[in-house]
Amino acid sequence: MKRAMAIGEKVYGHxxxxxxxxxxxxxxxxxxxxxxxxxxxxxxxxxxxxATYGSENPLTKRAAPNLAGIEEAIKxxxxxx
Numbered sequence: 001m002k003r004a005m006a007i008g009e010k011v012y013g014h015x016x017x018x019x020x021x022x023x024x025x026x027x028x029x030x031x032x033x034x035x036x037x038x039x040x041x042x043x044x045x046x047x048x049x050x051a052t053y054g055s056e057n058p059l060t061k062r063a064a065p066n067l068a069g070i071e072e073a074i075k076x077x078x079x080x081x
Contacts, residue, residue, distance in 0.1 A: 001025055004021075005018065005021060005022065005025070008021060015048075015052065016048070016049070016052060016053075016059065018048060019044070019045040019048035019049050019052070019059070019063070020045070020059070022041045022042070022044045022045035022048070023041070023042060023045035023046075023062070023063050023066060025041045026038045026039070026040075026041035026042030026045060026066060026067075026070065027042075027066060029041060030042075030066075030069070030070050030073060033073075033077075035070060035073060035074045035077070038070045039067070039070050039071070039074075042063060042066050042067045042070055043067060045063045045066075046060065046063040046064060046067055049063050
């Protein structure tokens with residue numbers, strides 16, 4: 001996955017194609033319970049969307065709840081204190 005992302009970034013730059021792919025990879029990793037990497041990819045997507053389109057763009061507004069969902073899943077996996 002990292003190699004594919006690096007190639008896409010080299011070819012397209014930090015545009016929406018790379019961000020969309022990062023967001024999708026983040027969701028796949030969440031589904032696989034690989035939360036640390038899911039956060040990494042989803043945060044990357046969110047940063048690119050915000051920088052490219054601003055906080056009110058639908059793509060940005062989609063990535064933000066995805067990140068929140070990953071953070072909720074992390075909290076749900078933690079034992080109660």
